Amino acid sequence: MKVATASEMRAIDRCAIEEYGIPGIVLMENAGVEVVKAAESMLAGLVNKKITIFAGKGNNGGDGFVAARHFSNKGAKVKVFLLGNQAEIQGDAAINCHIAGKMGIDIVEISGERDWDKVNIATAFTDCLIDALVGTGFKGELSLEMKRLIAAMNGANKPVLAIDLPSGVAADTGQVVTAAVQATRTVTLGLPKPGVLLYPGAAFTGELLVADIGLPQALLTGENLKQNVLTAGHICDVLPKRCSDAHKGMCGKVLVVAGSQGLTGAAALTSNAALKSGAGLVTLAVAEGIHDIMEIKLTEVMTAPLPEIAKGVLGQAALSPILTLAGKCDALALGPGLGSHAETRLLVREILQAVDKPLIIDADGLNAVAETGELLANALALPVLTPHPGEMARLIGLSVDEVNQDRIYVARQAAEQFGSVVVLKGARTIVAYPDGEVYINTSGNAGMATGGAGDVLTGVIGSFIAQGLSSHTAAIAGVYVHGLAGDIAAQAGLAGLTAGDVLNSVPAALLSLQKL
Numbered sequence: 001m002k003v004a005t006a007s008e009m010r011a012i013d014r015c016a017i018e019e020y021g022i023p024g025i026v027l028m029e030n031a032g033v034e035v036v037k038a039a040e041s042m043l044a045g046l047v048n049k050k051i052t053i054f055a056g057k058g059n060n061g062g063d064g065f066v067a068a069r070h071f072s073n074k075g076a077k078v079k080v081f082l083l084g085n086q087a088e089i090q091g092d093a094a095i096n097c098h099i100a101g102k103m104g105i106d107i108v109e110i111s112g113e114r115d116w117d118k119v120n121i122a123t124a125f126t127d128c129l130i131d132a133l134v135g136t137g138f139k140g141e142l143s144l145e146m147k148r149l150i151a152a153m154n155g156a157n158k159p160v161l162a163i164d165l166p167s168g169v170a171a172d173t174g175q176v177v178t179a180a181v182q183a184t185r186t187v188t189l190g191l192p193k194p195g196v197l198l199y200p201g202a203a204f205t206g207e208l209l210v211a212d213i214g215l216p217q218a219l220l221t222g223e224n225l226k227q228n229v230l231t232a233g234h235i236c237d238v239l240p241k242r243c244s245d246a247h248k249g250m251c252g253k254v255l256v257v258a259g260s261q262g263l264t265g266a267a268a269l270t271s272n273a274a275l276k277s278g279a280g281l282v283t284l285a286v287a288e289g290i291h292d293i294m295e296i297k298l299t300e301v302m303t304a305p306l307p308e309i310a311k312g313v314l315g316q317a318a319l320s321p322i323l324t325l326a327g328k329c330d331a332l333a334l335g336p337g338l339g340s341h342a343e344t345r346l347l348v349r350e351i352l353q354a355v356d357k358p359l360i361i362d363a364d365g366l367n368a369v370a371e372t373g374e375l376l377a378n379a380l381a382l383p384v385l386t387p388h389p390g391e392m393a394r395l396i397g398l399s400v401d402e403v404n405q406d407r408i409y410v411a412r413q414a415a416e417q418f419g420s421v422v423v424l425k426g427a428r429t430i431v432a433y434p435d436g437e438v439y440i441n442t443s444g445n446a447g448m449a450t451g452g453a454g455d456v457l458t459g460v461i462g463s464f465i466a467q468g469l470s471s472h473t474a475a476i477a478g479v480y481v482h483g484l485a486g487d488i489a490a491q492a493g494l495a496g497l498t499a500g501d502v503l504n505s506v507p508a509a510l511l512s513l514q515k516l
């Protein structure tokens with residue numbers, strides 16, 4: 001499913017109205033009806049239920065007035081609190097406000113303190129609150145009255161249904177500057193907005209329903225919409241398959257260049273993840289000082305000792321053997337736990353210049369890339385970069401906060417700048433491509449915020465590339481499978497989930513996707 005920004009959604013609405021001739025008031029009617037359906041199922045019926053609607057003066061409030069009518073028709077007791085005066089409402093929202101008034105629905109214009117008393121009484125005795133304050137038209141800082149209403153709703157301890165997105169959540173980024181409605185359920189209209197998928201907005205959204213409000217499918221699936229929700233449907237048909245007479249040499253060979261003194265686990269996790277996600281042969285190239293340890297740690301992975309400049313630290317002398325090993329492999333996973341020695345960074349840059357195999361670059365490999373990103377533009381296959389927000393911040397010279405404020409924008413910029421697929425890790429990992437296409441991942445959980453989880457992801461993506469997937473497909477497949485493996489592992493409990501648990505659940509994740 002596509003994801004639409006506020007301006008894209010406005011353009012879709014406009015096109016539906018002006019080009020297709022669907023009256024805006026029909027869309028608003030459909031939106032209100034869908035909201036009522038969602039409330040009806042949330043409350044297990046509406047007869048005699050007390051419903052309190054908080055409406056703004058825009059079209060989000062208009063949806064609320066439509067819902068008020070249908071709630072009333074279904075036997076609910078409805079009260080609408082309007083933030084402003086009825087006379088200020090315009091267009092379709094004004095028409096629906098007028099009809100609701102004609103139907104005898106109690107509409108309270110919030111102006112003085114006595115109205116706030118009414119708000120407090122209503123929220124105390126209501127069965128459900130409807131947030132129709134503001135949707136995609138939210139701009140700037142919340143007004144004081146809006147903040148006060150949001151506090152009243154959040155303090156009521158009642159089920160809250162938000163229309164389109166919880167008021168206070170920025171539609172395009174998911175940012176919550178001061179406050180936002182904490183919804184139990186959100187009915188988003190037409191297409192999800194980034195704000196209901198990205199954190200912190202996603203945490204305010206509650207259960208997310210996407211409502212069909214009658215917009216033409218062609219508008220909801222247009223190629224101009226560059227954001228997508230990444231789900232199993234995108235990848236279950238493209239995952240690598242083994243033929244029944246397969247032998248190990250046919251199933252993808254991965255070279256992992258990773259690990260250093262004190263960071264041997266990263267190398268082990270990446271290599272094992274490549275095997276667990278189906279690669280036939282995996283070779284780990286490490287500094288000779290840690291080679292014996294890796295031989296003990298790893299059973300199925302082959303290991304290659306390389307010249308070192310200090311114990312466990314690779315330098316430029318490792319270039320030639322790495323290129324020889326890479327020549328025999330289908331993909332190269334570079335970076336986890338390599339360390340930040342200046343000569344190791346130099347080695348990474350030399351590898352990037354000389355290697356002619358598809359690359360996935362993570363962790364310390366990325367820090368080397370930050371200095372000479374243009375090297376990637378000439379890579380044979382589209383490289384895949386997998387930064388966490390800290391690494392992304394270093395890659396593009398922003399702070400971590402700036403990265404997290406607009407994860408889609410930042411990932412997209414980096415993909416364009418480095419001519420690579422960029423996987424910006426974190427809750428709701430973003431996969432961005434140089435042409436601006438973006439996927440927002442939906443698998444995974446908070447238990448995966450644990451050391452080594454990223455190393456596993458690198459191994460999975462490297463393995464998929466080695467098994468013949470394009471970097472383009474391997475990135476989204478790897479991200480989704482990795483999250484799903486984490487979800488399977490989390491069935492035994494979120495707390496204490498380890499990267500090793502994620503790794504061990506990769507085969508089960510692949511199996512469950514094959515069954516779809």
Ligand SMILES: NC(=O)C1=CN([C@@H]2O[C@H](COP(=O)(O)OP(=O)(O)OC[C@H]3O[C@@H](n4cnc5c(N)ncnc54)[C@H](O)[C@@H]3O)[C@@H](O)[C@H]2O)[C@@H](O)CC1
Pocket residue numbers: 010013014024027028031056057058059060061062063133134135136137138139140141142143146163164165189213
């Ligand atoms: N044809 C359409 O455009 C449709 C729009 N729909 C609804 O309309 C919404 C968008 O409507 P609008 O563009 O009218 O905008 P909204 O209704 O989302 O917001 C505009 C209102 O919010 C207030 N507001 C904005 N920022 C504020 C802030 N920081 N503090 C306090 N108040 C603030 C404005 O003063 C105005 O009253 C969608 O989210 C959706 O719910 C649906 O009815 C479907 C059809």
Ligand SMILES: [K+]
Pocket residue numbers: 060131132133134135162163164165166167
């Ligand atoms: K809302």
